[in-house]
Structure formats: structure tokens, C-alpha cells
Amino acid sequence: xxxxxxDLWSGLALVALAAYVVVQASGWDYSGPDGPGAGFxxxxxxxxxxxxxxxxxxSSLLHGEPKRVDWRGAGRALAVxxxxxxxxxxxxxxxxxxxFAALAFFIVSVMYRRPWPLAAAVAIGxxxxxxxVFPLLLGxxxx
Amino acid sequence: xxxxTGLMHGFAVALQPANLLWCFVGVLLGTVVGVMPGLGPPxxxxxxxxxTFLMNPAGAMIMLAGIYYxxxxxxxxxxxxxxVPGESASVVTCLDGYAMARxxxxxxxxxxxxxxxxVAGTVGVVGLMLVxxxxxxxxxxxxxxxxxxxxxxxxxMVVLLxxxxxxxxxxxxxxxxxxxxxxxxxxxxxxxxxxxxxELLSGIDFVVVAIGVFALGEVLACMETRAEGxxxxxxxxxxxxxxxxxxxxxxxxxxxxxxVLGFLIGVLPGAGSTIASFIxxxxxxxVSRRPEEFGKGAVEGVAAxxxxxxxxxxxxxxxxxxxxxxxxxxxxxxxxxxxxxxFKPGPLFISENPGLFWGLVASMYIGNVMLLVLNLPxxxxxxQVLRTPGYVLYPLILGISIVGVYSVSGSLFDVSLVVAFGLxxxxxxxxxxxxxxxxxxxxxxxxMERALxxxxxxxxxxxxxxxxxxxxxxxxxxxxxxxxVPLFNKLNAWRLQALE
Amino acid sequence: MKLxxxxxxxxxxxxxxxxxxxxxxxxxxxxxxxxxxxHTGPGGGSxxxxxAVALMMEKEKLLPVRMQxxxxxxxxxxxxxxxxxxxxxxxxxxxxxxGVWLTGPLTSSEAKVTLRDxxxxxxxxxxxxxxxxxxxxxxxxxxxxVAAAKKSPGQLKQxxxxxxxxxxxxxxxxxxxxxxxxxxxxxxxxxxRIAALLGGHVNMMVIEPAEAGEHIxxxxxxxxxxxxxxxxxxxxxxxxxxxxxxxxPAVPQVRGVVAPPAIPKENVAYWDDVFQKLTKTASxxxxxxxxxxxxxxxxxxxLAKFYDEFTGRMRGILQEAGIKLVR
Numbered sequence: 001x002x003x004x005x006x007d008l009w010s011g012l013a014l015v016a017l018a019a020y021v022v023v024q025a026s027g028w029d030y031s032g033p034d035g036p037g038a039g040f041x042x043x044x045x046x047x048x049x050x051x052x053x054x055x056x057x058x059s060s061l062l063h064g065e066p067k068r069v070d071w072r073g074a075g076r077a078l079a080v081x082x083x084x085x086x087x088x089x090x091x092x093x094x095x096x097x098x099x100f101a102a103l104a105f106f107i108v109s110v111m112y113r114r115p116w117p118l119a120a121a122v123a124i125g126x127x128x129x130x131x132x133v134f135p136l137l138l139g140x141x142x143x
Numbered sequence: 144x145x146x147x148t149g150l151m152h153g154f155a156v157a158l159q160p161a162n163l164l165w166c167f168v169g170v171l172l173g174t175v176v177g178v179m180p181g182l183g184p185p186x187x188x189x190x191x192x193x194x195t196f197l198m199n200p201a202g203a204m205i206m207l208a209g210i211y212y213x214x215x216x217x218x219x220x221x222x223x224x225x226x227v228p229g230e231s232a233s234v235v236t237c238l239d240g241y242a243m244a245r246x247x248x249x250x251x252x253x254x255x256x257x258x259x260x261x262v263a264g265t266v267g268v269v270g271l272m273l274v275x276x277x278x279x280x281x282x283x284x285x286x287x288x289x290x291x292x293x294x295x296x297x298x299x300m301v302v303l304l305x306x307x308x309x310x311x312x313x314x315x316x317x318x319x320x321x322x323x324x325x326x327x328x329x330x331x332x333x334x335x336x337x338x339x340x341x342e343l344l345s346g347i348d349f350v351v352v353a354i355g356v357f358a359l360g361e362v363l364a365c366m367e368t369r370a371e372g373x374x375x376x377x378x379x380x381x382x383x384x385x386x387x388x389x390x391x392x393x394x395x396x397x398x399x400x401x402x403v404l405g406f407l408i409g410v411l412p413g414a415g416s417t418i419a420s421f422i423x424x425x426x427x428x429x430v431s432r433r434p435e436e437f438g439k440g441a442v443e444g445v446a447a448x449x450x451x452x453x454x455x456x457x458x459x460x461x462x463x464x465x466x467x468x469x470x471x472x473x474x475x476x477x478x479x480x481x482x483x484x485x486f487k488p489g490p491l492f493i494s495e496n497p498g499l500f501w502g503l504v505a506s507m508y509i510g511n512v513m514l515l516v517l518n519l520p521x522x523x524x525x526x527q528v529l530r531t532p533g534y535v536l537y538p539l540i541l542g543i544s545i546v547g548v549y550s551v552s553g554s555l556f557d558v559s560l561v562v563a564f565g566l567x568x569x570x571x572x573x574x575x576x577x578x579x580x581x582x583x584x585x586x587x588x589x590x591m592e593r594a595l596x597x598x599x600x601x602x603x604x605x606x607x608x609x610x611x612x613x614x615x616x617x618x619x620x621x622x623x624x625x626x627x628v629p630l631f632n633k634l635n636a637w638r639l640q641a642l643e
Numbered sequence: 644m645k646l647x648x649x650x651x652x653x654x655x656x657x658x659x660x661x662x663x664x665x666x667x668x669x670x671x672x673x674x675x676x677x678x679x680x681x682h683t684g685p686g687g688g689s690x691x692x693x694x695a696v697a698l699m700m701e702k703e704k705l706l707p708v709r710m711q712x713x714x715x716x717x718x719x720x721x722x723x724x725x726x727x728x729x730x731x732x733x734x735x736x737x738x739x740x741x742g743v744w745l746t747g748p749l750t751s752s753e754a755k756v757t758l759r760d761x762x763x764x765x766x767x768x769x770x771x772x773x774x775x776x777x778x779x780x781x782x783x784x785x786x787x788x789v790a791a792a793k794k795s796p797g798q799l800k801q802x803x804x805x806x807x808x809x810x811x812x813x814x815x816x817x818x819x820x821x822x823x824x825x826x827x828x829x830x831x832x833x834x835x836r837i838a839a840l841l842g843g844h845v846n847m848m849v850i851e852p853a854e855a856g857e858h859i860x861x862x863x864x865x866x867x868x869x870x871x872x873x874x875x876x877x878x879x880x881x882x883x884x885x886x887x888x889x890x891x892p893a894v895p896q897v898r899g900v901v902a903p904p905a906i907p908k909e910n911v912a913y914w915d916d917v918f919q920k921l922t923k924t925a926s927x928x929x930x931x932x933x934x935x936x937x938x939x940x941x942x943x944x945x946l947a948k949f950y951d952e953f954t955g956r957m958r959g960i961l962q963e964a965g966i967k968l969v970r
Contacts, residue, residue: 006573006574007574010574010576014314014318017318017321018317021321024335024336028333028335029333031604036595036596036599036600036604037330037333038328038330038333038335040596041324041592041595041596042321042324042335045317045320045321046321048317049314049317049318049321052310052313052314052317053314055310056310056311056314059310071573073366073367073368074367074573076366076367077363077364077366077367077569079366080362080363080366081363081562081565081566081569084359084541084562084565085559085562088555088558088559088562091545091555091558092555096545096546096549100538100542100545103538103541104538104542107366107534107537107538107541108534108535108538119534122534122535122538123538126535126538126539126542127542130542130546185684185685185686186685186714188685189685189686189690189712189714192694193694193697193698196698282838283838283841283842283843284842285838285842286838286839286842286844287828287839287844327718327719327751330805330806330829334751334752334753337753339753340753341718341721341722341725341753341755342717342722344717344718344721344722344751344753344754345716345717345718345722412832412834412835412838413832413834413835462834462838466837466838466841467834467837467857467858468834468835468837468838469686469832469834470834472684472685472686475684475685475686475687475832475834476685476686477686478686479685479686479687479690479691479694482691483691483694483695483698485933487856487857488857489856489857489858489860489861490857490858490861490863491857491860491861492857593831597828597829597830600800600826600827600828600829601800601826601828601844601845603797603798603826
């Protein structure tokens, strides 16, 4: 994927965000009885955002820098990101220790392709460590 | 009581064995708390309050203050080694500190942070001691319009943090502004951008965004390659384990810059250490002879903000002790502690409680020395943390981040937010959007909007109030000047090119 | 054989059932640390009150366990209220509420939990306030200030909290009563409000007597009138609003205790009793005197009635002030 497209897409996303902000802001009071209202500030920075984002889109269409964005590793990063999301769910259902052990196991075995006994050892070790240090020693609650 | 007598009286109090012990406990605890992302001095001090009733007030105050400035020392450790801001003010240290670690100079970075913190912390105490009451009066001259222009000055720093694409930096900053606006509008009780969710009513905590974008974003980026072995180069040789003489020389101005700016900004109630570190960093970069180095591992880029966030503690104590007005979250808890112990903080506090005040001041000198002695020798040890293989280190970072975020609010929603911001941080990294402007916008956005609206309320809608007040106008002028710095640099570059 | 198994099972079930039923008969006693939920962060008003109460409970040995303060800030009390509502039936949790818990649901659609949804326990204090100006201001009495405001409408300024806070309510009532008009500038922190007054950026503020005390002693501030029914012991020479000729209700800042919904009657009776005992102790009297609070003790039943009356009054005042109501 060329850098041009990356800038283009992110620029368009920002244009969408800016438009959303402006629309919401115009729904709020611009100026209340005691001074500027809730819509005042967002309206202005929303407009600035819109202009700049549009400029970004324009520049990406016109210039198109030759710099390429390297997406090769992205799949792995996104996988970890998804694993993180899953682990949050696990936190809710089974608590931190279980969820974190699962996450650590995933990272070590899948990301680093280490043998699974090592992965399990690391996962349990870290999770256990967290459990010992935080709630027991410091009195900080784990999710 | 004049200053010298007061100080001697203070040392008499502070050097009592019990108080020395409390000082040590405080700074040690503070360092640990600072290292942990999320858990901060306000919560820690609140947790310890019941304990303090068993101690004498001087000792208790010494300990709590020790936690306050000790945390600033600790915050830099994780920022430099792991790109995890341990404390909100340490975010700026992540920029150059982590870059230095990547280049194998983690030890030097840690060392410079400790030294800068020591110098600035001491300057802060000196300031507190010498100029507290008159400075407090000056601080009162600051109100909404001045705060607005101060924050505008802070935002203008964006042009110095821009890197390659000014457009992207500005857009990142605007997104930061937007995020800061999520929540209930304090003036009209309208909820903005909350999508109907109760958890968003009070906005998104800064810690959540900072840890997400910096720490998790970095971990995700590192996940891309299946790098064997260590995550970061372990510093080898004395040159990289501790700062060199050259480093110290380079940082001469940074030490001054950080100390003075941090203290002055700390005195203003409502301006915090994060703003202080950003502005100090920006000023340092603006006057540097090699601004391109910033963001890639410039030593001064670590010294200036680290100094600023330490001297800010001294500054924040000024309004607390001279007027009874808390200047930051931590000082608000300290105020509550004083009230609970039966004191009445206010204009007459210092003159009526000289033992407590001077004892506190003296203990801060001692505390800073203790922290330097604690931190410097540990630097090579900390640097060895980088030896941990990636597959242990990264899950560890993720775990610390999650626990840290959860400890702030106890809400799983915040944890899921931090994961989302991690993804954002990663995407921003890939698409070359700088993260610092986002944080800057987030930190300053809320305060700026509030200050602007308060100013307009004061002037009945007349914008001229911003230029008719002298301090306000001066700060705005400075902000405009900063905006011209890149232009100036470009012209300079053209001139040099033309001469070749 | 079958009969023995069945009867054994029945006996077991009965025994378990007995164990399982909530504490009945002799009355309730907390068995683990009591969670006291507050809606401010550490150092905020409710937080300080809760910690002070916890200390007094320990000193006067009113609770067999510790009281631990849990901070749930956000949404002007909405987050804390929602947290309590979720803890249905939990017998070891209480919450410290203030006036914003009552007015919040009126103005914010996300604040769904009203005090009626929770279990009222006790009203503890009524915080009076005073009207203060900088000591070099030309106003010697509240009449002076109002007259000056009438002469230049909208020019004088008052600093205070959010627009639904007591500070603004007092302003709205005064404005309506006198026909004068002056601006209101919100500062989220008490410290900033005082700084604005002392720095000369605003002309007047409504401030708690305890906060003002030190500044008055140092000669920086002067008090024009007190927002309370009777004169406070700390301000014997300052007229109350009514005495100064302003016949408007002295709106208090109210603080009290609530508990999660659906807790058994013995639980409510226990809390009711504990807090009643607290208000009779010497430490409590000292606490009230030090902070210049009015003893506003009401038990659970009266608190419920007070809530309805207070909310009705607030609704009227807010509407007249032009603030949008959502409920």
C-alpha cells in the first residue's frame, strides 16, 4: 500500500471525525446566558480540524510521497491487539490472573514461537508475580 | 522569623532521627509509586492518611511530601526504559528518554534524569524558602485570561514537536483537544461526546490515553518482528551506563530552564507538572543549537522536563502553604491532611507554625539528597532490566499498564479504553502521526476551553480582554513568536544553502 | 434406605437454608470492612467528611470493623450513585451524598440514579455559607453590593462552582428577589475561586465559613452576610440574609448517608442507630464546631421526606434560572 493511500484514508477518517464534531457542536448552545456555551469551543476546533484534514487529503492526492508504509508486520501487531481485547473480556469473566496468563501464553507461544512449556512457565510466573505483588503486598486491586 | 533562623530551626526538626526515618520512608515509597504507572501520589497519600494520625504532624508532613517529590524521580525510570509514563508528568521524558534507551544509552538517560531532578528539586526548595509569600501575591494576578494564554503558549509548542509533517502534528493535537472535551461540560451540564455512556461522563483519564498510546502502542509496534533476544540494547561501557561529562555540559542550560520554569509554573494554582515539562521541553528545543536531535535522543530533552516536573513540586507548595490554596491534585490531598490534623492552612499558616514549615523545607533538602543517593547507584542496575528477553518483557509491560490503569479508577471500561488507545497509538506510529501533540492537546484542551470561557464571562464576551491585560498579552505574544520559530529556521536554512 | 437418604438430604438442605438466610432476629452487625463511597477524589469535600467520620467511628468505637473510603469520582455524583445502585442488597456498603446527588438527575440524562432509588439512612450536616468580598472592596453590606449591581447590571462578577451548585442558586434567588444582575464565573476548584476573589478578578463569592476563616483572620476578606437561618457562632456580628432584609430561603449544602437499594430492615435500623449515636458524641460536636457546620441530623424516615421536598424546590429554582431540566 502506498503512503499516498495511507494518508488519504487517514485524512478522510479525520475529515469524517471533524464533520461529526462540527455537527454535534452546532446542536449545542453557542452562547448561553452566562457566556459561551457548550458548543463554542468544539465548533471552532472542529472547523479547523475539517480544514486541516481536507488539506491532508488534498496533499496526499497531489503529492503522493514515495515513502512506503511497511504493513508486513501489521498482521502480527493486530493479532496481539485482538488478543488484548479478548483478555479484557476474560478479566471481566475470570479475573486478572487468568486473563493475563492467557494473554502472556498467547504472546510467548504464538508471537515468539517458543515451545509451549516455556510459554506456560512464563505465563504462570508473571501472572503469579502480579498476584503476589499487587493485591497481597501493595493492596492494589487487580481487575 | 527571618530565613536563616528559620532554616536552622528547620534542620533541627528535620534531623531528628524519627523525622529522618519518615523522610526516607516517604521518598522510597514515592519512588516506587512513581515507577508504577497509574498509581499516583494523591491516591497513595490518601491511603496513608489514617496511619499519619499515629505520628506527629511534622513527621507526617515530611513523609507525605517525600512521597510527592519522590514520585517524580521514579516516574522517569519506566518512561526511559519501557516508554511507559509512570506519572503523567513523565510523558515528555518518554520522548527523548526512550529514544536514548534505544540507542543503548539508557543508563545515561536515567542518570541525567536523576541529576536534573536533584538540581531542580533543590532549586524548588530554595524558591519555596526565599520567595514564597511575595510570589504567591504575584500568582494571584493570574486568572482565567492569563491561564488561557499560558496554555496557548503550551499549545504553540506543537510546532516544535512537529517532526516531518506539520499537518499531521496539528491534526494529532486537534484530536487530543477533542478527547479532552469528552464528558460533562462544567458550565452548562451538557454532556458532550459521551455516546450515552455513564463511564464517559467525567471524560477519559489522561493516564488511560498516555499509557495506551505510548506503552501499548510501542509494544504492538515491537510485536511486528519476531526479534530474538533482548528488546533493547543493554548499555555497555561506562559511557553509556552513566552520563558523561559532555552530557552534563550539554545540559547546563536545561538544568536552569527546567528548575526555573518548573517552579514558576508550579506556583500557579491549576497549572500542573505536565504543562511545566512540556513548556520546559519546548523552550529547550527552541534555544538549542541542534534541535533536530530532539525526539531522537537528545540529553537535554530528558534533563529539561525531568527538572521541570521536580521543581514544580516546590512551586506547588507555595500557594498551599502561603494561601491555603491547593495547586494540584496532590496538594489538594495534602491540604485535606492538614485540615484533618487540625491545622488551618491559610495566609497565617507559616507564621503560626514555623516549626512545621521550616522543618518541611529542611526535610526537602535532605530528601532530595537521599533520592539522588538512592537513584544514581541504582541506574546501572535498572539498565539491566533491559536484559530481559522480549517475550517476558512485553507481557510484563502489558500487565503493568493494565494494572496501573485499573488502579486509577477501578473500572474495566478504562482497561478496554486503554487497549483501544494502544491500537490507535500503533496506527499513529505506522502512519507517521506524532504522539506528543496528541498528549499536549489532551492535557491542555480542557483547561484552555475553561479558561477561555471564564475569560469571556469576565469580559461579557469581549475578546479584547486577552490583550488588554499585561501578563496575558505578553504570554500570547510569546506564543505567536514560537509559531514563527519554524519559519525562522527554514529561512535560516535557505540562507545557509544559498551561501554554499 | 431411600427414606434415610431423603431425610438426610432434607436435614442438610434445612441446615444450609438456615445458614443461607440473611441475618435475622438479633440484628445486623458488619463482619467485614465497611465501604464508604464518595463522589470526589482524595482531598475533596465528601472524601474529607468520610475520612473524618471513619476516624470518629474508630475513636468512639461505634463500629466493630474499619470504615474504608472508596473514591468513585465522575459525573458530579452520578458515577458513585450508579455504583451504589449496582450493589443491591450489599449490607456492608454506604455512600456519602451531597446536594449534587439530588440535583444531578434533574439536569443530566446520564445520571439515572436518584436518591429515591437508594436507601436513605441519615442526613448529617447542613453547610451554611457566607457572602464574602475582598477586604479593600467598597461594599460594607450586602445592600451595598446589590445596589452597585443594580447600577451596572452584568458588570459585577461572582466566582463559584458549577451552574447547579449552591453558589449559583443563591445568586439566582438574590437576583430574582432584588432585580439586580451580575455575572457568574464557574471555577471547578475551591482554591481557584478564592484565588479569583483575592486577585481582584471577581467581586464577590459565596464561600464556606471554614474556608473563609483563615483569610478573614489575615485580613484579606470581609463577610457581608451569612447564608443560614441563625447566626453562626463564628460570625456573631454578621447579619443573616433575612436579617439583612433579603427574604429568601437560606439554601444549605446538604450532606448525608445513603445505602444500596433492597437492604433488609435490620440493616437500615443498624445504620440509622449508628449514625444517630455518632451525632451525639463529643467528637462529632467538636467536628461540627471546627468546621462551622449546622447539625442537620435527620433519621432515615425524615431524610426521605426531605428529599422530596428539596428536589421539588430545586426544580422550581433551576427552571427559573433557565437551566434545562431533563426529568
